[in-house]
Amino acid sequence: MNEKIRIVIAGPRGRMGKEAVELVSETASFELAAVIDRMNEGKLLSDIEGFRGLDVPIFTDPAECFQHSNADVLIDLTTPERGYLHTKTALEHNVRPVVGTTGFTSEQLEELTALAEQKGLGCIIAPNFAIGAILMMKFSEMAAKYFDDVEIIELHHDKKLDAPSGTAIKTAEMISNNREVKKQGHEDEKETITGARGADFEGMRIHSVRLPGLVAHQQVIFGAGGQTLTIKHDSYNRASFMSGVKVSVETVMGLNTLVYGLESILD
Ligand SMILES: NC(=O)c1ccc[n+]([C@@H]2O[C@H](COP(=O)([O-])OP(=O)(O)OC[C@H]3O[C@@H](n4cnc5c(N)ncnc54)[C@H](O)[C@@H]3O)[C@@H](O)[C@H]2O)c1
């Protein structure tokens, strides 16, 4: 039998982290090696309510964690600042990161790409692990060949730290592969309340809605004379992301560079 993939999860007590702990525990080919938390140093995960039977160590320092856990893969589901530090530290310790955390800057993505290349290590940074969201992005990229005007509305729960969402930024980047930079709307338009027209990405507008009750949702609306095309995706729970996390862990073991977005690794 092949050896199990040894996994560290950063952010195990978070909304996504809890789902990831369950995924790793239930997958025969995966083994939870340790977790990185912002507290509970020196305890076992099983000491925390809700993680019965999971006798793996908790570390607060990522370098210590990777030195002691003999891990193959890091799954990071934390915050933009910590996620970047964890990803960099994992690569420095020859551990392959699978990162769902959003909000990294383009400079940070470039730096991590160079580090993965230099180490010859796989790394996957995926703004969205849900297959439907990846298809929404791909369909939007296709539609952009035929429509010059597009606006993105992303809607998330009100505990989200970053705006616009990682998915909205990735969608805009993919659309821009097939779209010339264009200022949209009336050439003389003025905002009477700042922010009314949303964020500006090469002239496309991105609008961020934050409300309790939501999970993760996006509409990409294309407009042309007499018609609109709306491409829409909804995640109603966080289990919707877990098949993408599983494929990413399996795939990252065979990569030797950083991949940003799951669209390029799905058939
Ligand atoms: N890629 C995707 O498909 C996808 C899906 C959902 C969420 N996300 C992203 O995942 C991230 C987490 O989302 P969430 O809803 O689970 O957030 P959350 O607030 O529920 O969880 C974040 C976790 O990070 C932990 N954390 C904070 N600082 C830390 C530190 N110093 N060391 C270790 N852990 C630390 C917190 O304790 C918490 O458990 C966000 O960036 C979000 O945008 C991505």
Ligand SMILES: O=C(O)C1=N[C@H](C(=O)O)CCC1
């Ligand atoms: O819950 C979140 O936060 C999510 N963030 C991702 C993003 O920023 O695109 C997507 C899924 C949910």
